[in-house]
Amino acid sequence: MKFVKEKNGGIFFYMIIAPAVLFMIWLTVYPVINVIYLSFFDYDFFSGTKNFAGIENYLQVIGDKLFQRAFLNTMVFSVSATIAEVSLGTLLAFIFYRQFRGKKLFMTIVIFPMMLSTMVVCAVWRILYHYDIGLLNYLVSSSGLEPVGWLINKNMAMISIIIVDIWQWTPFAFIIMNAAMSSIPSEIFEAAQIDGAGSFKTAFKITLPILTSQIFLILMLRTIDTFKLFGKVYALTQGGPGNSTETVSYYIYREGFSYFNMGKASAASLCVLLVIASFSFIYIRQIFQED
Amino acid sequence: MALVINKKNRIIFWIFLIFITLIILFPIYWIFATSLKTPIEAIKPVPTLFPHEPTLQNYAGVYKSGFFKNLFNSIFVAVASTTLSVLLAFPASYALVRFNFPYKFKNIFLIWILVVKILPPVVLAIPIYSMFTGLGLVNSLWGLILVYQVYTIPYCIWMLFGFLKSLPINYEEAALIDGASKNYILWKVVFPLTRTGVIATTIFSIIMAWDEFLFALLFIRTPALRTLPLVIVNFIGEYETLWGELMGVGLLTTIPILIFSSFVYKYYTKGFSMGLK
Amino acid sequence: MKKLIVFTMVFLTAFSLFAGGKSEKETGNVMLTIAGRDGAYGDSMQMAADAYHEKHPEVTFEVLKLSGGSLYEKTVIDLKSKTGTYDIILIDDPNAPQYQQAKWLADLDVLYSEEGKKVDADFIKPALKTCRFPYKDDGTLYGLPFAGNVELFAYRTDLFEKYGFSEPVKWSELLKAVKTIDEKENGVNGVVFRGSKGNPIVTGFLPIFWAFGGKIIDDSGNVTINSKAGLDALNYFLELSKYAPEGVAMYQSAQVKDAVYAGTAAVAPEVWPGWIGDLENPEKSSVVGKVKVIKHPGEIEKSSPMIGIWIAAIPEASKNKKAAFDFLQFLTSYDMQVEMADKFGNPPTRQKPYTLSSLQTKSPWYPAQLDALNNGVARTRSTDWKQIEDKLGSALQFALIGDLTAEEALIQVEKEIKTIIK
Numbered sequence: 010m011k012f013v014k015e016k017n018g019g020i021f022f023y024m025i026i027a028p029a030v031l032f033m034i035w036l037t038v039y040p041v042i043n044v045i046y047l048s049f050f051d052y053d054f055f056s057g058t059k060n061f062a063g064i065e066n067y068l069q070v071i072g073d074k075l076f077q078r079a080f081l082n083t084m085v086f087s088v089s090a091t092i093a094e095v096s097l098g099t100l101l102a103f104i105f106y107r108q109f110r111g112k113k114l115f116m117t118i119v120i121f122p123m124m125l126s127t128m129v130v131c132a133v134w135r136i137l138y139h140y141d142i143g144l145l146n147y148l149v150s151s152s153g154l155e156p157v158g159w160l161i162n163k164n165m166a167m168i169s170i171i172i173v174d175i176w177q178w179t180p181f182a183f184i185i186m187n188a189a190m191s192s193i194p195s196e197i198f199e200a201a202q203i204d205g206a207g208s209f210k211t212a213f214k215i216t217l218p219i220l221t222s223q224i225f226l227i228l229m230l231r232t233i234d235t236f237k238l239f240g241k242v243y244a245l246t247q248g249g250p251g252n253s254t255e256t257v258s259y260y261i262y263r264e265g266f267s268y269f270n271m272g273k274a275s276a277a278s279l280c281v282l283l284v285i286a287s288f289s290f291i292y293i294r295q296i297f298q299e300d
Numbered sequence: 301m302a303l304v305i306n307k308k309n310r311i312i313f314w315i316f317l318i319f320i321t322l323i324i325l326f327p328i329y330w331i332f333a334t335s336l337k338t339p340i341e342a343i344k345p346v347p348t349l350f351p352h353e354p355t356l357q358n359y360a361g362v363y364k365s366g367f368f369k370n371l372f373n374s375i376f377v378a379v380a381s382t383t384l385s386v387l388l389a390f391p392a393s394y395a396l397v398r399f400n401f402p403y404k405f406k407n408i409f410l411i412w413i414l415v416v417k418i419l420p421p422v423v424l425a426i427p428i429y430s431m432f433t434g435l436g437l438v439n440s441l442w443g444l445i446l447v448y449q450v451y452t453i454p455y456c457i458w459m460l461f462g463f464l465k466s467l468p469i470n471y472e473e474a475a476l477i478d479g480a481s482k483n484y485i486l487w488k489v490v491f492p493l494t495r496t497g498v499i500a501t502t503i504f505s506i507i508m509a510w511d512e513f514l515f516a517l518l519f520i521r522t523p524a525l526r527t528l529p530l531v532i533v534n535f536i537g538e539y540e541t542l543w544g545e546l547m548g549v550g551l552l553t554t555i556p557i558l559i560f561s562s563f564v565y566k567y568y569t570k571g572f573s574m575g576l577k
Numbered sequence: 578m579k580k581l582i583v584f585t586m587v588f589l590t591a592f593s594l595f596a597g598g599k600s601e602k603e604t605g606n607v608m609l610t611i612a613g614r615d616g617a618y619g620d621s622m623q624m625a626a627d628a629y630h631e632k633h634p635e636v637t638f639e640v641l642k643l644s645g646g647s648l649y650e651k652t653v654i655d656l657k658s659k660t661g662t663y664d665i666i667l668i669d670d671p672n673a674p675q676y677q678q679a680k681w682l683a684d685l686d687v688l689y690s691e692e693g694k695k696v697d698a699d700f701i702k703p704a705l706k707t708c709r710f711p712y713k714d715d716g717t718l719y720g721l722p723f724a725g726n727v728e729l730f731a732y733r734t735d736l737f738e739k740y741g742f743s744e745p746v747k748w749s750e751l752l753k754a755v756k757t758i759d760e761k762e763n764g765v766n767g768v769v770f771r772g773s774k775g776n777p778i779v780t781g782f783l784p785i786f787w788a789f790g791g792k793i794i795d796d797s798g799n800v801t802i803n804s805k806a807g808l809d810a811l812n813y814f815l816e817l818s819k820y821a822p823e824g825v826a827m828y829q830s831a832q833v834k835d836a837v838y839a840g841t842a843a844v845a846p847e848v849w850p851g852w853i854g855d856l857e858n859p860e861k862s863s864v865v866g867k868v869k870v871i872k873h874p875g876e877i878e879k880s881s882p883m884i885g886i887w888i889a890a891i892p893e894a895s896k897n898k899k900a901a902f903d904f905l906q907f908l909t910s911y912d913m914q915v916e917m918a919d920k921f922g923n924p925p926t927r928q929k930p931y932t933l934s935s936l937q938t939k940s941p942w943y944p945a946q947l948d949a950l951n952n953g954v955a956r957t958r959s960t961d962w963k964q965i966e967d968k969l970g971s972a973l974q975f976a977l978i979g980d981l982t983a984e985e986a987l988i989q990v991e992k993e994i995k996t997i998i999k
Contacts (some may be wrong), residue, residue: 021482022399025391029453030409032388036450037416040427044419054657055679055960075971104317117562118321121328124557126511128532129550132541133331136347140824144330144347161824163978176327181504185459188496189466219466226462230455233418240513249774250826250978252971258420265422266650268964278423285418286411293414296462297407343835426654433658517647518654521610521662522639533644537616539830539852 048276054269066276076277079255080284082167086256087235090174095227097175098182099220102190105183123180131244134173135160138245160246163253170241170254178234182227189223190216222296229292236285257281335359335548342543358544359552366523367531367549374528375556377441378509381448385505386498388449389456394486396457397464398472410461413454421514424450429518439521447515452505459504463497464490503561510557528553607900608637609664612652615642617851618667618724618887621917625908628916636900645669656681661894664901667723670707670886671956671966677710678960682719683891688902689718699911699927701725703953707886712958720890721909722926727949728784728883729942730874731837731845731853735867736762745874748788748813751844758843759820767820769842772977773829775970780883781847782973783956784873785817786810787881793957793965793994800998802969803991806877811976811983817846818977826978840864846873849885850946854922857941870942872949884953886926961997968993 051062070076101119105112122130137144138159146156159169193216217224239258242248248255257277265274334342335358336351396406416424428447429438437443471493475485491498513529520526532553535546613622619642626638643651652666656676668676676682685708689695696705696718704725709716732745732754740761742754759767771777789810795801818825822836834852836842840863848870855861856868873880889908891901907913915930917923919939924946930936931947940946956962972990975981981989 019399022395022401025486026395026401029388029392029457032449033413033416033453036428036446037412037424039431040424040450041416041419043427044423047423054653055675055681057657101320104313109313113562115317115321117558118324120561121554121558122324123507124554124561125328125331126529126532126550126553128513128529128536129331129546129553130327132536132543132546132550133327133334136334136543137327137330141822142343142347147347158824161827163980176324184500184503188500189463191496222466223462226458230458233414236418237420239420246827247774249974251975251980258422261420262422263967265420267646267967268961269653271423271426275423278420281420282415282418286415289414289418293411296465429654430658433660439662518651521641521651523641533647534615534642537831538645539616539834539849541831 044275044278047271048279050272052270052272054271062272066272067280070273070277070280075252075255076257076260078252079257079260080281082252082254083236083238083256083258086167086171086174086238087232090171090178090235091228091231093171093175094179094231095182095224097179098184098227099186099224101179101183102186103216105187106190120180120184122177125177127177127240128244130173130177131241134169134176135245138169161250163250166246166250166254170238170245173241173245174235174238178231182231185223185227186220189220193219225292225295229289229296232288232292233285236281331547331550334543335545335551337544339542339544355544358542358548361542361545362549362552365531365534365545365549367528367552369524370526370528370531371552371556373441373525374510374553377444377448377527378506380441381445381452381509382502382505384445385449385452385456386460386502389453389460389501390491390498391486393457393460393464394490396461397467398469410458413457417451417454417458421451425515425518432519438519439525441520441525444516444519444527447519448509448512451512452508455508456501456505459501460494460497463494463501467493499561499564502564503557506557506560510553606635606637607897608639609897609901609904610639610641610662612641612643612648612663612666614648614667614887615644617921617923620921621724621923622667622908624917624920625913626904628913629904629907636904652676656892656894659894661892661896663892664895664897665905666890666892668720668888668890670884670888671958671962673707673720673888674710674712674958674962675960676890677719681893683893683895683898683902685718685720685891685902685905688891688898692902696721697927699929700909701926701928701947701950703884703955704886704926704950707884707955708888708890712955720888721905722886723889723908724887725924725926725950726850726885726887727924727946727953728780728873728885729848729850729853729870729946729949730784730872730882731848731868731870733758733765733840733843733864733867734869736765736843744869744871748785748874748876751874752813752816755817755820755844762843764841766822766836766842768817768844768846769821769828769833769836770818770825770845770847771828771830771833772818772821772825772974773827774974775967777829777970778973778977779966779970782810782814782969783883783954784846784881785814785876787883787954788873788876788878789813790877793969794959794998798998800991800994802994803987807987808983811973811987814973815976815983826974837868838862838864840867850922850924850940850942853942854940871945872952880949880952881954882949882952884950884955886955959998964997965994968997 048066049062049064051060051065105116140146140156140158140161143159145159150156158165160166237258238256239262242254242256242259246254248259261274261277261281264270264277333349333351336354337348338353338355338357341348341352396410428450432438432443432447437446467490471489472485475489480489511529516527516530520530532546532549535542535549611622611626613619619640623640626640630636630638648667649669649672652663655662685696700722704722706712706714708718708720708722710719736758737743737754740754740757745751745754755767758765770781772781786807790806791802791804791810793800793802822841830852833845833847837845837848838856838861853870857865859865873882875881889905891898891905895901909926911927911929914925914927915933915936918925918930918936922940925931928947931943937943957965959965969990972981972986976983976986
């Protein structure tokens, strides 16, 4: 803020932001406008004919039972995965805040899942979840319980996918929180220690307020990413059993790349955009607030 | 800096840590074990915890698939797209944090890139494809690097924006009083101070580019230019999945990122005491 | 930091020198780019390309090996831009009308007449017909059949014999055998099929539906799926599925294949030439000599196996049509078809290879396969087939997992198909 007052201070800032802004304009303005434009047209990709359709695409998408179900599923997935990942990640970051033997090794282990290819992650979980030969059911039935239909039971499939996502992406929240915490000036902690504060509880109390904007940031980024859930569904359940794991991204993918109904796919994307944007608004406001 | 904790807490701490580690490790162990199993053992009705006849045949299969040729494509694309993103995003985020642009420019720009990030690749891919066809950027790794910016720049800007915002301004003010130029402050004061944030951002950006499938599928044609995700899917066939090879390739694929992240971590933590005085 | 940036930059520049790509423009030489399938189809295509290159060294190839879905996405998006990226593409036959109607494919009748030739009469009729548009015996030819896939039916001869059943000729007879074996034989399910949503479950259902006399859309374009024949077929299908393994609603080819090879199912009403090749191989199969592959039972109608042809076509925008056409003829020639069948089990699209004794020893079911191909029914010709298939697939699955009754499922899918084709 003090910088701003300075004479000619602005030029420097315009210069350093220009490359990114120009680049993004070049790369994204046309595609985004194209999405908005097509959402109002009945567009036959194969023949290339376009007829203005008004809000017909939007009405069709919103009225589509499959989309409604996909939307609900995505909400359930997004909210539960995001909350679980951010809280677990934060908790882990607190655990890793102190020095202990083998910290580096443990750290590598903790962030490993995120580095695996999503396809491989899904493949291994598909083996583990397998109803007949999967290890999880082997453990379940050897402890005398009924085998679980991890991916084949319509009430269980979404939970199973959520578990995979938590396993793979908690490290994301962890690393950000870890980075954020390590940039907290240590004086704060030293002061707290002198005051006799030493438990995790005090650590939480002192640091959480400082970390609020980071937490909101991860919440937002994870909400966006989880809302785009596609790969795991594609690899694990293809939306089944029934419609229990249909998601909006899968819906859009099918409309777009399978039926090449680009009008409807665009309209669906924008509906989803509107919802995530309003969701994110809570976070954005929080992030912008301090100005 | 370490928190003082008593003995009881220490035991709880270790139990908890080991418990978490086991949960995380188990599927990874399974990937490893399966990569050493013969095809028949991999789909045995009773799962085997240890490979009975450990074999390297799966890794030989991965080698034969041309994995290492394609590995370099992936490294190139991931490193280049991340470098580009971070170099563009870091100054941009800094400007957004420290300067009041007129006409709510900051909010408009941040929301615009967020919108881009939210839109699914399926609807953005086709217009970009036709744009790039005209520019001769299809079927080239450079084209892929550029198209990845659609998602990596918004991501990097938002992340770095968050980290820069939590940075106290005192250091910059002090440097300014000492007569340092703004450019100097940006790269020599601010950049080192936010290095953990930059590392985290870099790692994720690399992972995004490393794991991206859809754009790679559409934009790359020549087999020699394929990136790893396009190679990995080849092990998942319509009629059968080559479990052993798939798991082997999965593990091999993580190694470069693992090396990279431990490298940057070391590089940055080395100068830790210098940064914050 | 600077060091790191410098290092990265040097690395990138060095790499870009060889990432930039090789230019392929040497005079007189032609490079054909083929967008093909992965797996055995890919191996076959590669072999044909290599053999052709040996004969015509001036022609080089770039063979893309893609999964079915990726192939479709890539070719549709690229053909739309009309840049002539591909010289030969493979098309799954139900998608062919989209490519044909959009006029994206080269007219082979013209290319044949330029060379003063005619399409060979040895091609299996129903297979060749899928390459024509309109879908008539005299429609314009827009491709040649590369792989002649057809759905077949497999059952366990040992178990059928043990419980006193003979080879099923009608679906209704089959049910009793399935039920008996499922109940009496330990560790064996009566039946196994793909119950996964969308294409898989539809594929499993259609031969039953057709045999019961059903039609999704009749000849005058009315949606007739919700008919008595449709209901009978679906009720039969649901009855049959009672003897399927737990979780069949999520089964895909791989699971069906595993079950057949491991001998945990007595009947598989849907097997494909692409994956039954190792049934007699004791290293991979525990049912050597126990499985017979035949064409489907009939019911009201005769046996109605579903065909799935991979069509090799030349995009209209290709800059090397002549060379591509020459290769296309080579690819579908008798010799090549035999060799691809011999090496990789690629199902031939000509009659004669099926009668070759050397191939018959390898694949004892070849006579049945040829029979099935000649009786084969193609999926509904519609540019909206993918949507129809998905809707039908969802409705069938709802019925399978008990969320809808057979009647409700058919009413729902009838309504949806009407909306799609209106």
